[in-house]
Amino acid sequence: MTDVQLAAAQNVVVMIAETGETYRCRTDESLLTGMYRLGKRGIPVGCRGGGCSVCKVQITAGTYAQMRPMSREYVSDDDLAQGRVLACCVRPLEEVTVAVIGKLNKCVTKTGT
Amino acid sequence: MGVTGVMRPGHAQIRVLNLEEDAKFYREVMGLVETGRDAQGRVYFKAWDERDHNSLILRQADKAGIDFFGFKVDSAATLSKLEADLNTYGVKTERMPAGELLATGERVRFEVPTGHVIELYADKKDVGNGLPYSNPAPWCPQAEKGIAPTRMDHALLGGGDLDGARDIFINVLGFYLTEEVVAEDGKTQIAVWLSCSNKTHDIAFVRAPENGKLHHVSYWIETWERVLRAADIMSMNNVPVDIGPTRHGITRGATIYAFDRSGNRFETFSGGYISYPDMHKLTWPVEHLPEGLDYAQRKLHETFLTVFS
Numbered sequence: 001m002t003d004v005q006l007a008a009a010q011n012v013v014v015m016i017a018e019t020g021e022t023y024r025c026r027t028d029e030s031l032l033t034g035m036y037r038l039g040k041r042g043i044p045v046g047c048r049g050g051g052c053s054v055c056k057v058q059i060t061a062g063t064y065a066q067m068r069p070m071s072r073e074y075v076s077d078d079d080l081a082q083g084r085v086l087a088c089c090v091r092p093l094e095e096v097t098v099a100v101i102g103k104l105n106k107c108v109t110k111t112g113t
Numbered sequence: 114m115g116v117t118g119v120m121r122p123g124h125a126q127i128r129v130l131n132l133e134e135d136a137k138f139y140r141e142v143m144g145l146v147e148t149g150r151d152a153q154g155r156v157y158f159k160a161w162d163e164r165d166h167n168s169l170i171l172r173q174a175d176k177a178g179i180d181f182f183g184f185k186v187d188s189a190a191t192l193s194k195l196e197a198d199l200n201t202y203g204v205k206t207e208r209m210p211a212g213e214l215l216a217t218g219e220r221v222r223f224e225v226p227t228g229h230v231i232e233l234y235a236d237k238k239d240v241g242n243g244l245p246y247s248n249p250a251p252w253c254p255q256a257e258k259g260i261a262p263t264r265m266d267h268a269l270l271g272g273g274d275l276d277g278a279r280d281i282f283i284n285v286l287g288f289y290l291t292e293e294v295v296a297e298d299g300k301t302q303i304a305v306w307l308s309c310s311n312k313t314h315d316i317a318f319v320r321a322p323e324n325g326k327l328h329h330v331s332y333w334i335e336t337w338e339r340v341l342r343a344a345d346i347m348s349m350n351n352v353p354v355d356i357g358p359t360r361h362g363i364t365r366g367a368t369i370y371a372f373d374r375s376g377n378r379f380e381t382f383s384g385g386y387i388s389y390p391d392m393h394k395l396t397w398p399v400e401h402l403p404e405g406l407d408y409a410q411r412k413l414h415e416t417f418l419t420v421f422s
Contacts, residue, residue, distance in 0.1 A: 048353035050130055051177030051376020051422035069130035071376065071422070073176035088376075104419035107273065107320045 012092050016042035017060060017099040025092050030067060031057070032087040043087045044102050050089045054102040059083040062096030116187075118195070118287045119309045122267055122316065123185035123237065124167055124214070125330045128174035129375040132156065135171055138374045142350045143332070144259020145169060148240065149215045157215055160332060161255040162263035165237040166216035169265060169330070177375040177422040179327040182268050182316070183220060183232035184286075184309070192235045195286065196221045202285050216240070225281050227272025228324025233286075260343040260381055262332030267314050269328035271321030271421045275302060278318050282307050288315070291388050292363050292395040294402055303399055303418070306364060313364040313385045319418065326421035329370060331380035337367045343381045347371055355416055360384070362408040363397055377422045 009028040014035070015021070021042055025034030032055050036045055046054035053074035060083070068089040075085060084101060129135035136156045139145045145158035148166050157167040165185070172180060186192050199206050199221075209220040209232070218236030225231055243253040255261065272278065279302070282288040288307040291314060296303050306314040319328055334340060344358045347369065355378060357369035368382040397405040403413040 046416060046420040047177075047355075047372040047376030047378065047422060049177070049372050049374055049376030051372070052420045054416075054420055069175070069375075071130065071176040071178075073178070104415050105322050106418045107322045 012062075013095045014092060015095075015097045017097055018042065027092055030088050030091055031064070031096070031098065034092075035087075043098070043100055044104050046088075046102075046104075048088045050086055053086065054104055055087040056084060056102035057087045057098040057100055059085065059090075060097045060099050063093045064090045064096060065093055067091050116310050118191055119184045119186050119233065119315075121185055121310060122168075122182065122265060123165065123234065124170060124183040124217075124232075125265065125268055126155075126170040126172055126180040126182075127327070127330065127373075127375075127377055128176060128178050128180060129171050129373070129377070130173075130175070130177060131374065132171060132173040135374045138350075138352075139169065139171065140259075142259050142346060142352060143379075144255070144261035146255055151215050159240075160262045160264045161253065161258075162242045163265070164239050164242050166240050167214070167237070170214065177327075177377050178325070179229070179268070179270070179330075179377075179422075181222065181230035181232050182270070183234060184315070185237065186233050186235050189218075189235045192219070192221055192233055195233055198285050199223055199281075202281065204281060204285070211236070225272075226274035226277030227270060227318060227321075228326075229270050229272060229278070260332070260334065260346050262334050262381060264333045266331045266333040266382070267312070267316055268330045269304075269317040269319060271319045271326035271328050272324040273320065273322075274324075275305065275318045275320045279305050279307065282316065289390045290394050291392070292397065294363070294397045294399055294405060296399050299398075303402075308388050308390075311387045311389065313366070313388050321418075321421055323421070327377055328421055329378035329380045331382055334381055334383050336383055340367050340369060340381060340383050344369055355420070356407060356414050359407045359409040362401070362405040363395075375422070378420070 011024045014025045023040045044054040046052040050070040149157040156171045158169040206223045211218045216238035220232040220234040292306040294304040304319040306317045353372045355370035366382040367384045404411045
């Protein structure tokens with residue numbers, strides 16, 4: 001990151017639709033990093049490298065930019081067109097609202113099936 | 114001779130989303146030795162103390178995860194015998210030609226019911242560990258570069274039909290069960306650790322909602338002190354850590370789980386105990402998974418059963 005980029009980075013408000021919780025995220029860090037760094041919760045935290053999909057969100061308001069490649073196993077062309085992305089791979093350009101899609105899905109339940 | 118048949122894990126081919134970024138990660142942060150690139154653009158690595166040409170292969174792809182995991186067997190005769198045994202057991206196999214992977218002989222490839230491609234091979238070029246075979250020093254400068262594990266040790270793979278995969282490894286390939294996590298019904302295995310050697314595990318499986326998933330590829334380091342050094346190096350390089358440094362109750366390994374630049378989990382670990390095929394298996398009821406996974410903190414890490422690539 002250059003000094004110019006650092007100087008240009010701003011803090012914007014990110015709102016998690018389900019809980020109404022908000023946090024301030026830098027415009028040069030991912031939505032997930034911003035949440036995680038402040039100890040906030042709401043979006044599940046997984047691999048943080050675009051590979052696992054547990055942090056998948058739908059951006060319902062505001063604009064964003066992709067920072068890193070996302071595993072296309074979990075993000076289709078349609079997803080991209082609809083703003084369904086991995087929170088670890090996109091950064092906000094302005095105030096955004098996200099709806100959480102990703103889940104921590106287990107195979108084995110209490111009944112062992 | 115003790116270790117016959119299938120001797121050890123030999124290679125893992127991993128998919129990465131940005132080849133040069135991950136090649137740099139495995140070379141400079143993990144401290145593996147880059148040993149070659151092939152016409153397909155795949156990048157080959159080995160750990161410094163491994164003598165065979167490669168143990169990790171990176172392939173550029175648009176999704177993360179594992180392409181295949183391979184084991185070295187003791188001879189070409191064993192390779193042919195295990196190929197026939199697999200076929201008799203009802204497992205279809207395919208021969209990959211020598212040289213398709215750099216410096217590697219013919220591989221027998223098959224799919225296990227968890228959706229993973231497994232390979233067996235007998236030959237891989239001995240390129241040495243940088244030390245002579247007569248009067249060698251105990252280590253070389255490469256042993257101090259990055260995390261610098263001595264070997265690729267094992268993998269944990271996730272899929273639905275854990276039982277089917279386990280049975281092939283035990284009934285055909287000669288592995289034995291060392292440890293298991295069992296669901297509340299007291300029977301259903303949620304995860305199994307399997308050995309073909311004196312290690313606590315050479316491969317492990319965890320029941321997962323999707324087939325063909327990678328949980329982690331593990332790299333061995335010699336001491337707990339060096340596990341802590343690995344944690345320092347990870348933090349210096351902004352590596353996303355999942356769990357640790359801590360000690361597993363399961364296998365007793367001192368461990369860190371973390372992710373490469375494409376979200377593939379890896380482990381750097383030391384310790385464990387020496388295992389023999391006659392030893393009674395160790396069972397972890399699922400309510401004790403927190404200490405099985407993280408004995409120091411007895412903490413339930415939800416990502417263990419849910420985050421795969």
